[in-house]
Amino acid sequence: MYPASTRSENRVKQFEDLHDSTNWAIIQHDGWHLPGTFEKHDWCGKWAYRGCLNVAGHFHNETFRGMGYLKTFQRSCFRADCEICMPKWMGRSSNKATRRIETYEKQSHRKVKHIVVSVPKWDYWLTKKEQSKKAMQVLKSLQCVGGAIIYHPFRYDRPLKEWYYSPHFHVLGFGWITGVAENYSKNGYFVKNLGTRDSTFSTFYYQLSHAGIKKRNHSLVWFGDLSYSKLEVENFDNDGMKCPICEEKLHELVLIGDISHKPPDTDIELAVDVDDFAIVKYERDEEDEREDYNPRLEIMKQILNETF
DSSP, X not given: OOOXXXXXXXXXXXXXXXXXXXXXXXOEETTEEOSSOBOOOTTTTOEEEEEEOOGGGGTXXXXXXXXXXXXXXXXXXXXXXXXXXXXXXXXXXXXXXXXXXXXXXXXXXXXXXXXEEEOOGGGTTSOHHHHHHHHHHHHHHTTEEEEEEXXXXXXXXXXXXXXXXXXXXXXXXXXXXXXXXXXXXXXXOEEEEEEOOSOHHHHHHHHHHTOOBOTTOOSEEEEETTSTTTOOOOOOTTGGGBOTTTOOBOEEEEEOSOGXXXXXXXXXXXXXXXXXXXXXXXXXOGGGGSTTOOHHHHHHHHHHHHHO
């Protein structure tokens, strides 16, 4: 996980200010809208537990000897649209994107650049797909060999504190980026090279915070040398799903012991009595996300059925 720098914290504050603007929740164009404008699921943000009850595998560790391992987490739908889980979508997407950029930097010995491609007003009527195709042609003509492109359908008017339709693309890419003036005189697409960034993660995080969102469309797209067909990146997504004591797979747990043994609702890792917890043995599906879904009730039903 890439920690938030001071600069990224400032970006978050800027985002919060933008989010409080008058028309954040209602502005849209051709189905495109801003993140975090839909209601959450009833379980979004609720605290739950993952852990390992493999006592035998913990014998070598003095702290966890005879005990289970537990870590808390907050449930998340990881939807860009969710009013609660949007920051988690931003964080997870930014982590993955940063790993991809850094992998290419190491392989190519190049530094990523932040580039902005603005759509001229006479192309505002085009669909996003058509605008994106033209933007990609522009990037290719400027010798941008690949990167990530993020669509922003709207800009923010600070004096009026309102968003308005003004499509443009933010690119974290690689290449020389030459012939900007010649390109503008040729097709009217204005390109601004903002150069290298202090933090790739915080740049992605901030740009995703007000990216365009539309069902069945990607907010971030990889192209050129960084496309999925050309660049392979090691997957670390499951690293946090193994027990740090015995390296067994972590399972979702539910409290079956006294309520006084309930872990606090905060990010924490701790040793627990294995008699107080049970492994949730079922797979979640769409039916589990019904309004009356209760993981503890489900596991208790399972235990009662097995007992009687």
